[in-house]
Amino acid sequence: MNPFDSAVSLARAVRSRQLSPVELAEAYLRRVDRHDPQLNAFVWRNDEDVLRAAKEAERAVMSGDELPPFHGVPIPVKDLNSVAGQPNTFGSAGTSDAPSEETDLSVERLLDAGFLLMGRTNTPEMGPMSVTENRRYGVTHNPWDPRFSPGGSSGGAAAAVAAGLAPLAQASDGGGSIRMPSSACGLVGLKPSRGRVPMRVPAWEHSATDGAITRHVEDAAAVLDVMSTPDLLGWYHAPVPHRPFADEVGRDAGRLRIGLLLSAPTGVPVDEECVAAATSLARTLEGLGHEVTPVTPRFFSQEAAQAYIELVIPSALHLVSYERPELAEPYLQELRALALTRNIAEYARGMALLHRESREVVAQWGRDFDVLLTPTMACTPPPVGTVVQEKNADPTGFRLTETQMISFTFFANLTGLPAISLPVHRTAAGLPVGAQLVGGPFDEATLIRLAASVEPLYAWTTAVPDGLR
Incomplete structure (x- = not known):
């Protein structure tokens, strides 16, 4: 088997008995043994459970049972998501490693789809960080160059997929945490719409969502189909699509008005390599018949953005219980303390402002353009160790690199709009x-x-870091 094949094709090979679930699981576990010591993508492994589940999946194949779409395909879970019987430490040295008592709804849907849960991937402590480094498990390295970060917060997930340690990986995104690691690791990162993927408690004022990081567009579409089964017990859910998302792969997109934005909404400088990525995709889309026009969209006011940064995220950090809060990263200790200095009236005003401004931002889609095209980040992947060091030194101040990383991504979370990062460029x-x-x-x-229309033109599905083929 090719470890870089799509999960869809691997599942097809399992159903047709060309590939055994046991062979599949063993092959990826061997790759983890071989390559992960240099990457540190995985923070917890359950090899015996995976192999036991693979044997059960093999028996189901041989018995002729009706099989779910991803039967026998391994997938790791990010260490911010709960699975009953597995620890969920949130990447923190100050939390318990006791087994969780319940499984997140999005992970339940992965299990229903036939996936085999294969270990847990690294994340920054509690998630509000654009790189993947913590005091409990250490630094995750970029498979393309270990001196650099794979991004965050789903950096362990992205490193695993980029290195061929798993065909795809469960992930989550509260400000760019699927898209930034996908950009840094040469992968496809689709952030679903608000309410598309069920959550028991919508995180970060409904701005965070679960999803997946993939190499292939067909996987991004097919896994969204299985993760987005509506949850009728939740407060709300996204409208049911007209057809399965998997059926959109290869379908004509028509002629679209695509707005091109190269200046960061935050006003920070944009690296020329990031501009090159967006302009490359713009030229490709023009060549496919779309109308690409520079635009200057309206985004959130500084007051609204600060409400998210200073009210929503610090407050959310109190949802997870620390056994030893003094072991939290200094920046998290300060943010948790900041939440206790604000009052509920400030929070209510901030959320009202975000709701009002979000309506004005979203109104531009369909009116001024159909799709917005931007760089994913305003900088290239930073060296490991630098971003966390900057944040610990000044947790509530301005930090250039972190701001550059989230400048083009965070507004899609505040508005709940869907967004996808595509690997269309490589630095020198x-x-x-x-x-x-x-x-x-x-x-x-x-x-x-x-995404499907440009995938064969960029051939990113066959691009593999040196030494990992």
Whole structure:
């Protein structure tokens, strides 16, 4: 088997008995043994459970049972998501490693789809960080160059997929945490719309979402189909799509108005390599018949953005119980303390402002353009160790690199719009750089059509870091 094949094709090989689930699991576990000591993508392993589940999956294949779509395909879970019987430490030295008592809804849907849960991947402590480093498990390295970060917070997930340690990986995104690592590691990162993937408690004022990091667009579409089964017990859920997202792969997108934005909404400088990624995709889309026009969209005011940064995220850090809060990263200790200095009236005003401004931002899609094209990040992947060091030195101040990393991604979380990062460029040193497409409300379908149309032109599915083939 080719470890870089799509999960869809691997599942097809399992169903047709060309590939055994046991062979599949053993092959990926061997790759983890071989390559992960240099990457540190995995923080917890359950090899015996995986092999036991693979044997059960093999028996189901041989018995002729009706099989779910991803039967026998391994997938790791990010260490911010709970699985009953597995620890969920949130990447923190100050939390318990006792087994969780319940499984997150998105992970339940992965299990229902036939996936085999294969270990847990690294994340920054509690998630609000654009790189993947913590005091409990250490630094995750970029498979393309271990001196650099794979991004965050789903950096362990991205490193695992980029290195061929898993065909795809469960991930989550509260400000760019699927798209930034996908950009840094040369992968496809689709952030679903608000309410598309069920969560028992929508995190970060409904701005965070679960999803997956993939190499292949067909996987991004097919895994979204299984993760987005509506949860009728939740407060709300996204509209049911007209057809399965997997059916959008290869479908004509029509002629779209694509707005091109190269200046960061935060006003920080944008690296020329990141501009090159977006302009490359712009030229490709023009060549496919779309109308690409420079735009200057309206985004959130500084007051609204600060409400998210200073109210929503610090407050959310109190949802997880620390056994030893003094072991938390200094920046998290300060943010948790900041939440206790604010009052509920400030929080209510901040959320009202975000709701009002979000309506004005979202109104531009369909009116001024159909899809927005941007760089995924305003900088290339930073060296490991630098971003956390900057944040611990000044937790509530301005930090250039971190701001550059989230400048083009965070507004899609605040608005709930779907967005996808595509690996369309490489620096002179060989590091991947992504470009982002942001779709209109609940319109993942258009993003999947566009991504599938350019995938063969960039051939990113066959690009593999040196030494990992």
